[in-house]
Amino acid sequence: MEISFCTAVAPVNIAVIKYWGKKDEALIIPINDSFSVTLSKNEMCAKTTVACSDKFEEDKFWLNGKEQDLFNPRLQNCLRELKKRAKDKKLTQLSLHICSENNFPTAAGLASSAAGFACLVVALSGLYGIKEDLSAIARQGSGSACRSVFGGFVHWHKGILEDGSDSIAYQFASKEHWPELKILIIVVNAGKKETGSTKGMKETTRTSSLLKFRASHIVPERIKAIQKAILEKDFHSFAEITMKDSNQFHAVCLDTYPPLHYLNSTSYKIMNFIHAYNDHFGQNKVAYTFDAGPNACLYLLENEVPTVLSALKALFPPLEEDLKFIRGFESPLQPISEVLLDSFKIDPQPGAIQYIINSRIGSGPSIIEDDGQHLLNKDGLPIS
Numbered sequence: 085m086e087i088s089f090c091t092a093v094a095p096v097n098i099a100v101i102k103y104w105g106k107k108d109e110a111l112i113i114p115i116n117d118s119f120s121v122t123l124s125k126n127e128m129c130a131k132t133t134v135a136c137s138d139k140f141e142e143d144k145f146w147l148n149g150k151e152q153d154l155f156n157p158r159l160q161n162c163l164r165e166l167k168k169r170a171k172d173k174k175l176t177q178l179s180l181h182i183c184s185e186n187n188f189p190t191a192a193g194l195a196s197s198a199a200g201f202a203c204l205v206v207a208l209s210g211l212y213g214i215k216e217d218l219s220a221i222a223r224q225g226s227g228s229a230c231r232s233v234f235g236g237f238v239h240w241h242k243g244i245l246e247d248g249s250d251s252i253a254y255q256f257a258s259k260e261h262w263p264e265l266k267i268l269i270i271v272v273n274a275g276k277k278e279t280g281s282t283k284g285m286k287e288t289t290r291t292s293s294l295l296k297f298r299a300s301h302i303v304p305e306r307i308k309a310i311q312k313a314i315l316e317k318d319f320h321s322f323a324e325i326t327m328k329d330s331n332q333f334h335a336v337c338l339d340t341y342p343p344l345h346y347l348n349s350t351s352y353k354i355m356n357f358i359h360a361y362n363d364h365f366g367q368n369k370v371a372y373t374f375d376a377g378p379n380a381c382l383y384l385l386e387n388e389v390p391t392v393l394s395a396l397k398a399l400f401p402p403l404e405e406d407l408k409f410i411r412g413f414e415s416p417l418q419p420i421s422e423v424l425l426d427s428f429k430i431d432p433q434p435g436a437i438q439y440i441i442n443s444r445i446g447s448g449p450s451i452i453e454d455d456g457q458h459l460l461n462k463d464g465l466p467i468s
Contacts, residue, residue, distance in 0.1 A: 087137040088175065090210035091458050094203035094449035096128040096188070096196075097121065097231045097238060098267070098381045100326040100373060101306050102333040105289040105299065111248040112158075112227045115289065116299040117307050118240045120231045121383070122259070123267055124446035127412040130199035131452075132184040132207045133459040140179035146466045147200075148185050161224040162205055170212035183459040183466050188441075197281075201225030202232035206449040219253040235259050235447035237314055239307070259445040262317055266389055269441035270380040270396070272350045281376045284337065284344050294339040298332060319385055323362075323371030326383060330373040337376075348378040350400075350436040357399065357428055358382070361392070364427045389415045391424075393440065399430050400437040412442035 103118035145154040154160075167176040184204065186196050205222045209215075219240075223230035231238040234255040243251030288295050306325055313322040337344035351374060358372045370392055371383040384392055393410060394417040402409040461467050 087135050087139065087462070087464050088211060089133060089135045089455070089458050089460065090207050091131065091133040091452040092203050092207035092210060092449055093125050093129045093131045093452060094199050094206055094232050095125045095235065095446050096123045096199045097228060098123065098373060098375065099228065099231070100322075100383075101303060101310055101329050102375075103227055103240065104333055104336060104376075105285050105295050106227070107242075108246075108248065109286070110157075111251075112223050113248045113251045114227055114240070114242045115295070116303040117242050118228070118231070118303075119256070119307055119310050120228070120238050120240070121265075121267070122232065122235045122238060122446050122448065123269075123443050124412075125450075126446070127441050127443045128188045128199070128269070130184060130186050130196070130203040131457075131459065132182065132200070132203040134183075134204070134207045134211050135181045135458075135460050135464045136175055136178040136211065137181075137464060138178055140181055140464060143180045143182075145182045146184070149466065149468075154182075158201070158225045159204075162201065162221055163208070165221045165224065166205065166208045166212060166214060169214045169216060172213060175212055181460055181464045185459065197226035198228040198232045201229035202449055205229070206233070206451070210451045217252065220249060220251065223248070223251060223253075233448060236261065236445060239311070255448075256311060257314055259447055262314065262445070264317075264386045265319075265445055266384055266386050267443045267445070268380075268382040268384065268389070268392065268396075269443060270354060270382060271438045271441070272348065272354075272378040272380070272436065274379075274438055277346065277377050279344055279346075279376075284340070284346075284376060287342075287344065288336060288340040291341040292336055292339040295336045298336060302332065320368045323368035323383065326371040326373050327358075334374065344376075346376045346378065347374060350433065351378045351380065353400075353430060353433065353436070354380045357396070357430060360428045360430075361395070361424075364424060389442065390418050391420070393442070394418050394420050395424065395428070396437065396440060398425060398432070399428060400433050401435075402437075402439075403435040408439060409437075410440050410442060413444065415442055 097120040099120040101119040105115040219230035230253040236258040240253040
């Protein structure tokens with residue numbers, strides 16, 4: 085039998101209303117709803133090739149060039165659910181080779197597992213001919229992966245059923261709804277975080293009383309408010325809600341016992357920079373949000389991008405002038421007035437920011453039809 089291949093790419097999503105904490109660890113059912121924005125795959129994505137054949141002796145999995153343990157429970161959950169739904173059951177009896185890579189740092193608080201599991205599920209659905217909604221399956225690999233199954237603005241319902249079948253995501257609005265909204269990813273530390281999200285969530289759920297109050301009293305109203313702000317393209321409100329939710333998420337981490345510290349000194353300087361920038365203009369022009377890591381995601385409108393990038397480069401300059409300091413979409417830099425620079429009250433911090441990714445709202449995962457884009461060669465082994 086010939087080897088059957090399928091390759092997919094899937095995007096990163098960054099939550100503006102955070103998911104943190106599970107009511108069911110095995111099924112990955114969250115204790116509260118969450119809401120996210122999907123980023124363009126051009127700058128940050130996972131790419132996965134899956135292949136099956138009777139020539140393969142056993143299942144194998146490679147991630148970013150290194151062979152991995154395929155018997156990860158979450159990975160096996162996704163495989164089991166996909167094989168149940170496969171149109172051609174004969175394919176599910178064949179051994180699998182899976183090869184995946186990210187074009188951005190893994191385990192650094194930049195939603196690599198969300199993109200990775202969404203990509204795996206989409207690639208396998210292509211291989212097995214599955215056409216149904218994939219968010220509930222992706223959720224069982226990594227909770228936030230259910231949001232990376234869609235583009236634009238995405239709402240993940242926590243659901244109420246014990247089996248998690250109604251804990252699914254859906255697209256609230258497409259990327260075309262608000263094309264002026266742009267995203268800057270500020271990479272402060274691309275290294276692996278000290279406490280992984282899975283372990284951190286367990287400890288928070290077990291020890292934090294603030295988490296329970298947040299889930300029951302705060303998040304439901306914030307979901308409604310962020311949806312209203314998006315529908316009305318009200319950036320000032322969108323920014324305030326986003327920053328408040330990020331701050332509360334990290335407050336919950338500090339309320340964990342022992343406390344979780346995902347931010348560093350540069351993270352706080354970036355927060356101060358954003359608040360000073362907004363105060364200078366008398367309204368919210370930029371919003372920050374931080375997931376479980378020190379790296380910032382900034383939301384802003386297109387006309388603010390040149391000024392914000394220029395100010396960031398002036399205050400957090402690279403150690404060496406490097407054309408790769410600002411990556412992604414090109415945007416012209418411009419001189420910054422002394423009045424604006426003085427308003428930040430921040431001394432320059434050379435090297436505090438490793439690089440910046442200039443991105444925008446993106447679409448959901450896609451299957452790559454070009455056979456030349458596979459990550460596995462004709463024998464089903466990684467292309468070095």
